[in-house]
Amino acid sequence: MTGQTRVVAHEVRRLEVAVDRQFEEFRQCYEQAVPSFNPDHFGDLDPDRTDWATIRRITDQQAPHGFLLYWRGEADLLMRVAGHARRCTTYLMGNHTIAERMYRHNPGVMLYAPLRTAIYESRDGRVWFSVDQPSTRFSSFADPEIADVGAELDGKLAGLFTALGLVVPDL
Secondary structure (H helix, E strand, O other): OOOOOOOOOOOOOEEEEEEOOOHHHHHHHHHHHOOEOOHHHHOOOOOOOOOHHHHHHHHHHHOOOOOEEEEEEEHHHHHHHHOOOOOEEEEEEEOHHHHHHHHOOOHHHHHOOOEEEEEEEOOOOOEEEEEEOHHHHHHHHOOHHHHHHHHHHHHHHHHHHHHOOOOOOOO
16 A cells, blocks of 8 residues: 555653763773674674574674664764864664564664764763663554563663763663
8 A cells, every 4th residue: 555654753762971081081981882893703694504593692792781883973073174173973882683672573663773872072061972762762663572672772771871980860
């Protein structure tokens, strides 16, 4: 059927946590805690030659806090041309083995997986770490299986905040 649409309104909580370190120091700490996804670690991704248990095992080894970085964008590089001096780096952070547990119910969850995070300086020079609360994103799919994984991600995010020395917001 063509012309069919759905509009889903939902509330999202953005978590913004003040960082008591300089921008570059915190960025390095974050990138150590959440290492970059490297497809070379997974070998041949042909499903006829690699099983999902192997992917899970390697992912667990690579993601000490449950997350990997899939992309990094340094927004400040281009914004400097427009005269802005404040720093900002954005990321896509997630875990494909956790995302799969939602994907099997609705591939549309990939709109929010991986999670988007940002490290940035505010006008007063304070460094902030920001991410949308996963459960508020994934609950919009109205599927309890997906919502449960979103809540689990909230817990993993709290663990990452603790590992980074950040205050854990009320989740």
